[in-house]
Amino acid sequence: MNDAELLRYSRHILLPQVDVAGQQRLQEKTVLIIGVGGLGSPVALYLAAAGVGRLLLSDPDTVELSNLQRQIIHDTTQLGQEKTHSAAQRLQALNPDCELVLYNHALEGEALYQAAAQADVIVDCSDNFATRYQVNHASILSQTPLVSAAAIRFEGQISVFIPQEKNSPCYHCLYPQQDNMDDSVYETCSNNGVFAPLVGVLGSMQALETLKLLLNLGEVLSGCLLIFDALSMQWRALTLKPDPACTVCQTDG
Numbered sequence: 585m586n587d588a589e590l591l592r593y594s595r596h597i598l599l600p601q602v603d604v605a606g607q608q609r610l611q612e613k614t615v616l617i618i619g620v621g622g623l624g625s626p627v628a629l630y631l632a633a634a635g636v637g638r639l640l641l642s643d644p645d646t647v648e649l650s651n652l653q654r655q656i657i658h659d660t661t662q663l664g665q666e667k668t669h670s671a672a673q674r675l676q677a678l679n680p681d682c683e684l685v686l687y688n689h690a691l692e693g694e695a696l697y698q699a700a701a702q703a704d705v706i707v708d709c710s711d712n713f714a715t716r717y718q719v720n721h722a723s724i725l726s727q728t729p730l731v732s733a734a735a736i737r738f739e740g741q742i743s744v745f746i747p748q749e750k751n752s753p754c755y756h757c758l759y760p761q762q763d764n765m766d767d768s769v770y771e772t773c774s775n776n777g778v779f780a781p782l783v784g785v786l787g788s789m790q791a792l793e794t795l796k797l798l799l800n801l802g803e804v805l806s807g808c809l810l811i812f813d814a815l816s817m818q819w820r821a822l823t824l825k826p827d828p829a830c831t832v833c834q835t836d837g
Contacts, residue, residue, distance in 0.1 A: 589681075593635050606799050607635055611681075613798045614638040616703035616728075618691070618719050620671040621645070622783030623733055623790060624709035625657035630791035632675045632682040636798070639675070640699055642687040643667040654780040692718060700726040705794050708732040709787065713759070720755035723747060724833050730755065731793045733786045738779050738814040740786040743824065744793050744805040747833065752806050753826040754833035782814050 585593075585604060596602045613636050617624050620643045631639060647658045647670050655667075662670040668686040675682060691699055700706055700722040708719045708730060716732065723730040724747050732755055733742040746752045793804050809822040828834055 589635075592679075596634065601801055602799060610635045610795070610798055611637040613704045614640065614702055615794060615798075616640040616642070616699050616706045617709060618642050618707065618715065619709035619711065620655075620657060620667050621651065621709065621711065622654040622778065623735065623787040624707075625655050625671075626784050626787035627707050627709055627791045627794070628671055628675060629657055629678065630788060631794060632679045634791075634795055635679070636682065636795075638683040638685065640685045640687065640703060641668045641671055642689075642691045642699065643671075644688065644690045654778065654783050656784070690715070696722045697725055700728050703728055705797050706730045707790050707794055708755075709790065713761075716755055716759075717761050720745070721832055724754055729797050731790050731797070733790050735783045735786050736776055736778055738782060740782050740812045740814070741809055742786055742789050742793070742805060742812075743809045744797070746804075746806045749806060751826060753824045754830065756832040757827035757830045758809065758824060760827070760830070779814055782812075785812065785814070 585608060590597065593607045596607050597604055615631055615636055617628055617639060620628055620641055628639060628641065645667050647662045647665050647667055649663060651658060652660065657674050658667065658670045666688045668688050672684050672686060675684060687699065696718060706719060706723055706728050708716055710716055710719065720730060723745060727747045730745040732745065734740065745754050796802050796804050807824050809824050811820045811822065826833065
């Protein structure tokens with residue numbers, strides 16, 4: 585590491601659990617972020633600031649005025665821009681050493697799998713179940729750990745799914761997909777609202793869990809669903825187990 589890098593990351597390097605070796609390890613890692621909106625904003629900002637070497641950003645949307653209440657990576661001057669490009673401008677200004685790969689469309693099928701296979705961790709910051717199911721499937725196929733969160737109104741949740749772990753459930757175990765349910769069944773922020781700082785809390789925790797995975801630090805939220813109620817400031821932890829009937833992560837063997 586050069587002198588500028590030693591200074592930039594000095595507060596990490598002071599931590600014995602990270603040190604120079606851990607910081608260098610972060611510089612060698614790749615993270616796929618699905619969505620650079622409310623959750624993806626703090627995720628991308630903190631991972632770039634922390635020194636993750638390569639971020640793959642996927643989002644098909646453009647910046648709208650209604651986004652700016654909570655999507656803090658974008659600003660008023662970027663209205664109408666593709667969110668990935670808007671985010672890239674902020675991230676490059678924050679840490680020009682972070683390599684950015686932009687997908688200005690929804691990753692699906694083989695393209696999603698290929699992106700997932702490049703990553704050391706996938707962070708799902710999407711806002712709909714259809715995308716979450718696809719991302720979960722890509723996580724299983726590529727054997728890439730998945731950090732997933734969701735937020736609506738004043739409530740949020742976060743969990744980590746690690747395909748390599750024998751007893752780790754997947755997202756589909758938690759929320760089995762039902763073919764007879766259409767999009768109108770699912771609640772969305774655009775229909776129900778979301779309290780602005782809530783996505784900051786959950787997104788920051790996604791970044792925290794991602795860095796712990798990359799550095800192999802502490803205990804991550806594998807096999808645990810953490811639920812947050814912003815009005816009461818209460819956290820609840822639920823134990824998750826694999827669904828033996830799951831059609832995504834369970835096999836006949």
